[in-house]
Amino acid sequence: MAISSLGIGSGLDLSALVNQLVAAERQPVESRLFRREANYQAQLSAFGSIKGGLSSLETALGKLVDLKEGRTASSSDNARLGVSAQESAFPGRYTVRVETLATAETRASLAFDDADTVVGSGSLSLQVGDGELVNITIDEDNNTLRGIRDAINASEAGVQASIINDGTGARLVLTSGTTGAANTINLTVSDDDGDDTDLSGLSRLASNNLDVVTAAGDAQAQINGLTVTSPSNTLDGAIEGLTLTLRGESEPGTSITVEVGKNRAAVRSAINEFVTAYNAVVDQVRELTRYNPETQQGAVLVGDSTLRGIRSxxxxxxxxxxxxxxxxxxxxxxxxxxxxxxGKLSLDSAALDRALDEDFQGAIGLLNEVSSGLRDTVKGFTETGGLLDARTDGLLTRIRDIDRQREVLDNRMEQFEARLVRQFGAMDALVGQLQNTSQYLSQQLGALNAMLNQNRNR
Structure with missing residues (x-):
């Protein structure tokens, strides 16, 4: 707010002098605020980094908390027999022969000229095994072979209808959506022509007039020499804790070997993930609190009590x-x-294998319990309102306080500048008056000197 006319009286550049004095007054305070703000921002970034590392550690610990005494299962012929295991499966070896696969019944009608041939009208009653009986109305809107196919598919009766031309004509083909000997297709007809079983009208689609293309059948397998049957190709519970998926019949005279073991790989993977995450936190803490004696420089959080508490x-x-x-x-x-x-961790794989051999369940129980306590500790640091949130909230408050201090500094500098302008303005006016007086006295002395010289010459 320096006045543009400042310095006119004295001839000095007082405006520049005022600006320099204001800058000199502002600079040390402003530099101190910038240094403090930069330090707080660096601390915020550091706490954000450590919180990210602790969050990864919390995730890894969660996997150890939830770790179970898992099982692995393998099949010597996965193309014919798939296998999966639950925790209840007993480790061991089984021999399996897939004798037959479960099949779904398929029936086909007699041949029609084409898909648009009118079959007849009335109603169809469709049932698969002992499932729900579904009634389907057939009228002039859907009485063609194509219309009947679409009506059956839309009814959701558990049967897929299709039209296949086998060279003799278009045939309506019905396939059960469920395998098993009991899940046969039963189709009864109420034909508008009055005869529900003859080979004319809608009754041509009654079950007794449909050819069995594929018979409904149960799956059959031998497990350790015992015969097991199932309406589906999934044997769930034939061996406790195992699910066997039958995919193809065994080669004659051969058996498929199923092996069930303890899931060591899952345990080792979970521990390694924990060790990696824990060591990452240790490295972060060391990096953020290190001190270099040669340069006598410390990291941004050197001596910080929060990080010491986390490590401890x-x-x-x-x-x-x-x-x-x-x-x-x-x-x-x-x-x-x-x-x-x-403070960094490592895993002795040989020692872990020995422990799992001696007491697999006990090892899992120990991992569950210790990691649960550690996870609770880490949560206290990372959760909303936790220790790290409290530290970052405090830093944000200090940064906001610096903004307020800058506003106070700006106001103080405005007042300081105004005071300098007033003081230099008064001085400038006084100097101007003194210069005017000096000029007047010089003129008067000059005139007096001229008079004296004239009198002397007389």
């Missing part, structure tokens, strides 16, 4: 005891999870 509580959680009563495993070290002098 995570380390304590690792040492927690747990496991099922009577189990020989009481801590993670028993499972081959070891910590080095820097």
């Amino acid at each position: 509580r995570l380390s304590s959680g690792l040492l927690a005891s747990g496991g099922e009563a009577g189990s020989q495993f009481t801590n993670l070290v028993n499972l081959g999870i070891n910590s080095d002098r820097n």
